Amino acid sequence: MRQPKKRMLALGLLTVVCFVATALLKFWHPEQVQEKQELYMLTSYQDYRQVVVAQIVQRGQELTLGNVNGETLIVGGEQKLPANQPEILKFFQSIYALPLEERLAEASLGDLAEYGLDEPSAVVTLADINDGGVSFSLGNQTPDQKYYYCSVDGAGDIYLMAADQAELFLRPLEQFYDLSLYPSLAGEELSKLTEVELLADGEICWHLGREEADGADFILLEPVELRVSQEHLEQTLLEELKVLQGSHLVEVDPADLSPYGLDVPRKVLRLQIAGSEYQVLLGSESEEGVYAMALDRKLVVSLKTEGLGFLDSGYMEICGSQLMDYNIHRVVSLNFESEEVFLPCELAVEENQVHARVEGTELEEEAFLAFFEKMNLLSMGGGYEGEAGALLLRLTYGLTGGDSQVYEFYELEDRQCAVAVNGRLLFWCYRSQVEELILQATELLEAEQS
Numbered sequence: 400m401r402q403p404k405k406r407m408l409a410l411g412l413l414t415v416v417c418f419v420a421t422a423l424l425k426f427w428h429p430e431q432v433q434e435k436q437e438l439y440m441l442t443s444y445q446d447y448r449q450v451v452v453a454q455i456v457q458r459g460q461e462l463t464l465g466n467v468n469g470e471t472l473i474v475g476g477e478q479k480l481p482a483n484q485p486e487i488l489k490f491f492q493s494i495y496a497l498p499l500e501e502r503l504a505e506a507s508l509g510d511l512a513e514y515g516l517d518e519p520s521a522v523v524t525l526a527d528i529n530d531g532g533v534s535f536s537l538g539n540q541t542p543d544q545k546y547y548y549c550s551v552d553g554a555g556d557i558y559l560m561a562a563d564q565a566e567l568f569l570r571p572l573e574q575f576y577d578l579s580l581y582p583s584l585a586g587e588e589l590s591k592l593t594e595v596e597l598l599a600d601g602e603i604c605w606h607l608g609r610e611e612a613d614g615a616d617f618i619l620l621e622p623v624e625l626r627v628s629q630e631h632l633e634q635t636l637l638e639e640l641k642v643l644q645g646s647h648l649v650e651v652d653p654a655d656l657s658p659y660g661l662d663v664p665r666k667v668l669r670l671q672i673a674g675s676e677y678q679v680l681l682g683s684e685s686e687e688g689v690y691a692m693a694l695d696r697k698l699v700v701s702l703k704t705e706g707l708g709f710l711d712s713g714y715m716e717i718c719g720s721q722l723m724d725y726n727i728h729r730v731v732s733l734n735f736e737s738e739e740v741f742l743p744c745e746l747a748v749e750e751n752q753v754h755a756r757v758e759g760t761e762l763e764e765e766a767f768l769a770f771f772e773k774m775n776l777l778s779m780g781g782g783y784e785g786e787a788g789a790l791l792l793r794l795t796y797g798l799t800g801g802d803s804q805v806y807e808f809y810e811l812e813d814r815q816c817a818v819a820v821n822g823r824l825l826f827w828c829y830r831s832q833v834e835e836l837i838l839q840a841t842e843l844l845e846a847e848q849s
Contacts (some may be wrong), residue, residue: 403600408648424450439502440498441533442494444495447492448466448528449489450526452474453523454525455522457572472487473487473576475651481577483576486575499558500560508554515538519537522535522566523537524848535552544562546559547560549570576698578646579644579645581693584641589641594670594724595607595669597666599665605622606619606622616720623820623823625725625820625825627717640708641705642706645700646700646701647701651691652698658681659691660688664680664681667679678694680692680694686702688702688703700711715779715781721797723775723838727771732744733746733755734793737791737840742840744757754769766843767845773836773839774794779818783826790807791804791808791809793806793807810830815827
């Protein structure tokens with residue numbers, strides 16, 4: 400029978416140091432029977448905080464959990480490992496009072512193989528604040544599946560432990576680790592995300608940042624500076640980032656990252672959350688997903704391939720096909736210039752009403768909003784780098800804070816337009832979209848003049 404290490408762990412909240420102190424453990428004895436309840440109490444502490452260490456060994460896997468004044472952690476060498484603290488706390492709250500249902504009258508430790516205790520499913524050591532504790536082993540499940548066979552160190556008998564109690568120690572150990580790669584972005588926490596960047600082989604694939612630190616819209620910063628469709632960005636990236644975490648634990652504190660392709664990661668996902676930077680290393684693929692590890696955390700996890708499409712997407716796929724997506728509350732001026740029409744608008748939003756003025760004359764609100772929405776629906780057909788023809792249209796947006804964005808549309812063959820953003824040719828779009836805008840701007844100006 401494999402014996403557990405009988406030890407006490409001296410735990411601090413800022414440091415984690417292990418000391419072997421086998422002599423301090425006062426292990427359970429059969430005299431602890433509470434006859435009037437017809438139960439054998441394996442542990443009978445009055446509060447979960449009295450159990451400070453739990454060591455679980457499952458067929459070669461070992462995990463030691465600490466509980467100090469309600470603060471829980473995983474004990475591993477000199478560094479604190481990422482711990483699922485709510486799950487560990489729930490565990491300690493479930494084990495401080497553990498009954499054994501029955502002592503088998505005709506069984507003895509000489510019959511270990513018959514009960515699966517020669518190679519136990521789990522060996523558990525619990526230590527308490529009084530330098531005492533208990534060590535026990537769990538074997539097979541009983542034929543009726545209501546109990547597990549249990550042997551207690553220091554006792555020469557075999558007992559039955561209820562299945563729901565035994566399974567606290569038999570569940571996968573990875574449940575106690577925090578497999579997340581960065582803080583949660585669920586709900587309002589998403590507003591704390593201010594930058595997202597993806598790098599491949601050290602080169603930036605795309606880099607998004609908030610316009611303001613208070614949760615304003617994202618814009619594309621690299622490889623080009625561009626406003627993006629927030630709705631499309633939510634669907635292609637932000638929803639996936641909210642739920643991105645390891646599906647299961649692969650290895651704790653690996654000495655060699657090369658088997659996972661993490662020594663030279665193929666991609667790095669960088670996030671800025673509430674002023675702190677988090678880097679996620681993305682390695683090679685396996686049958687179960689993609690190996691990943693948060694920088695400076697000692698857990699290699701597997702990511703399910705579902706929802707990882709953004710890792711292989713270019714910035715146009717991430718940002719969507721909309722050329723612009725302006726919130727009218729952030730636009731203070733709009734100049735629309737073509738050969739046919741010149742429309743210089745000053746904008747203000749007051750008491751939920753939009754006021755668009757051209758040389759002091761206010762445009763009809765509904766007509767202007769329809770025109771503004773039409774510009775927001777301009778879509779790109781694809782990327783473009785090359786020569787361009789005559790200028791058809793220039794749009795200049797003045798934004799709160801003093802920034803501006805300039806979009807220029809140049810004639811191409813095949814009823815297309817080349818689109819330059821802030822002087823740089825980036826995309827192409829269909830000329831019919833530009834012509835419709837020019838027509839609508841002309842009608843808007845004519846309505847104002849009449």
